[in-house]
Amino acid sequence: MARSQQATPTGYALLGLLSFGRRLTGYELKQFADSSLRFFYNAPAMSQVYSELEKLEGAGLVKGRDTAVGERTIRVHSISRKGITALRRWLAHSAVDPPLLKHHLALRIFLGHMTEPERLLEQVAGQRSWCEQTLTDLAIVREGLEDDPADQWAHARMVADWGLDYYRAELSALDRLASRLAATMETCGRPQ
Amino acid sequence: MARSQQATPTGYALLGLLSFGRRLTGYELKQFADSSLRFFYNAPAMSQVYSELEKLEGAGLVKGRDTAVGERTIRVHSISRKGITALRRWLAHSAVDPPLLKHHLALRIFLGHMTEPERLLEQVAGQRSWCEQTLTDLAIVREGLEDDPADQWAHARMVADWGLDYYRAELSALDRLASRLAATMETCGRPQ
DNA sequence: ACAGCCATGTAACTCGTTACATGATTAC
DNA sequence: GTAATCATGTAACGAGTTACATGGCTGT
Numbered sequence: 336m337a338r339s340q341q342a343t344p345t346g347y348a349l350l351g352l353l354s355f356g357r358r359l360t361g362y363e364l365k366q367f368a369d370s371s372l373r374f375f376y377n378a379p380a381m382s383q384v385y386s387e388l389e390k391l392e393g394a395g396l397v398k399g400r401d402t403a404v405g406e407r408t409i410r411v412h413s414i415s416r417k418g419i420t421a422l423r424r425w426l427a428h429s430a431v432d433p434p435l436l437k438h439h440l441a442l443r444i445f446l447g448h449m450t451e452p453e454r455l456l457e458q459v460a461g462q463r464s465w466c467e468q469t470l471t472d473l474a475i476v477r478e479g480l481e482d483d484p485a486d487q488w489a490h491a492r493m494v495a496d497w498g499l500d501y502y503r504a505e506l507s508a509l510d511r512l513a514s515r516l517a518a519t520m521e522t523c524g525r526p527q
Numbered sequence: 528m529a530r531s532q533q534a535t536p537t538g539y540a541l542l543g544l545l546s547f548g549r550r551l552t553g554y555e556l557k558q559f560a561d562s563s564l565r566f567f568y569n570a571p572a573m574s575q576v577y578s579e580l581e582k583l584e585g586a587g588l589v590k591g592r593d594t595a596v597g598e599r600t601i602r603v604h605s606i607s608r609k610g611i612t613a614l615r616r617w618l619a620h621s622a623v624d625p626p627l628l629k630h631h632l633a634l635r636i637f638l639g640h641m642t643e644p645e646r647l648l649e650q651v652a653g654q655r656s657w658c659e660q661t662l663t664d665l666a667i668v669r670e671g672l673e674d675d676p677a678d679q680w681a682h683a684r685m686v687a688d689w690g691l692d693y694y695r696a697e698l699s700a701l702d703r704l705a706s707r708l709a710a711t712m713e714t715c716g717r718p719q
Numbered sequence: 720a721c722a723g724c725c726a727t728g729t730a731a732c733t734c735g736t737t738a739c740a741t742g743a744t745t746a747c
Numbered sequence: 748g749t750a751a752t753c754a755t756g757t758a759a760c761g762a763g764t765t766a767c768a769t770g771g772c773t774g775t
Contacts, residue, residue, distance in 0.1 A: 344634075351641070355640075372634075375637070376628070376630055377628065377629050423641050423642070426635060426638055426646075427643065431631050431635060431650050431654060433631075433654070433661075434630040434631065435569055437536075437569050437626060437627040438567040439627075441568065442543070442568050444685055444689070445543070445563070446546065446614070447682030448546070448679045449546055450615070454618075461623060490636055490638070490640055491637055493639070493704060493707055494637045497636070497700055501697075501700055504693070505693075508692040508696070511692065512685060515685055515688075516685070519676070519681065
């Protein structure tokens with residue numbers, strides 16, 4: 336029967352955010368994604384959030400309800416029973432693809448023979464700042480997750496800690512790279 | 528002036544592969560990508576290699592030449608002078624985007640409250656095998672890179688070693704995750 | 720003879736982005 | 748009042764994939 340996928344991975348990711356049980360506007364869902372998904376799974380653009388929500392609603396996996404808020408109405412979304420079933424099925428049965436990585440800095444290093452070494456070091460430094468910032472952001476998110484081992488955020492904490500590991504490793508790999516680059520510059524630098 | 532990009536990042540990545548100086552068919556270029564780019568920058572599909580080559584040639588960054596090989600002709604490609612300039616400029620002046628990551632396993636963990644813990648552990652194990660395999664593949668590539676510190680492969684070796692760091696860290700992060708999941712299963716497992 | 724690799728593409732589609740457009744509400 | 752944030756979309760495009768189609772060459 337293998338009916339074709341009801342949603343894309345990003346669609347399921349958003350459905351997953353709704354599976355925590357809150358009723359959210361598209362805007363809020365985007366904020367949620369930016370403080371969770373973002374660290375391990377490229378958060379979708381605002382416009383995609385809306386279009387995915389439409390698709391999910393079309394497939395009956397999400398319920399949207401127009402709600403009066405003062406003068407205007409906003410649309411809040413929640414996962415449907417069918418959505419929960421579909422999500423569970425997807426999580427249990429679909430293949431887990433290997434991580435997709437596009438490491439732009441690594442590409443720059445790889446093509447280092449076409450770049451000034453000083454420029455390369457700058458770019459490594461830039462990446463380092465970004466990585467530190469991300470680590471700080473993630474640490475804040477992690478602190479915001481209460482430590483009740485029985486609640487529904489237990490897995491979120493695991494992923495957050497995994498992410499802290501991940502970005503710390505990234506940071507030290509970056510540092511090793513930088514010292515190696517620096518060493519090469521001394522050894523093989525401009526012939527004086 | 529900021530003339531619009533002459534190529535996409537993937538286009539430049541392929542151009543970069545040609546910057547090592549070999550004359551390659553599209554097919555060979557794809558193989559090269561699969562043994563280098565692949566470890567840090569999603570290697571393009573065969574069909575995309577051909578279409579990017581066309582675009583690069585259209586922009587004058589690559590020269591293609593039909594070459595007789597026995598009965599038939601194949602098309603070999605090399606980087607042009609203009610291509611070298613464009614690549615150097617791109618490497619030096621374009622912004623280095625942060626790494627793009629879609630970690631499908633992390634998403635599965637994050638949504639762990641919707642999955643059987645046993646299933647989750649299986650998926651972690653699957654990821655672990657993939658990671659080990661990738662590490663093995665990369666180690667072989669690394670061995671194939673001669674250790675002359677002055678040659679054009681010096682940076683390739685740096686990236687390879689960076690990659691070994693990266694995948695080893697991924698592996699241990701995975702193991703920490705697995706033991707934590709196992710611990711949770713014991714503590715909070717099925718109420719007997 | 721047959722399998723598997725070398726070699727080159729086309730067509731259709733999906734996923735996702737940026738830029739644009741609009742307007743209400745809230746904080747200062 | 749005015750800037751930031753909340754809120755919702757549309758349109759055009761770009762990047763990348765899978766599936767399909769073709770055929771020569773190489774080793775057994």
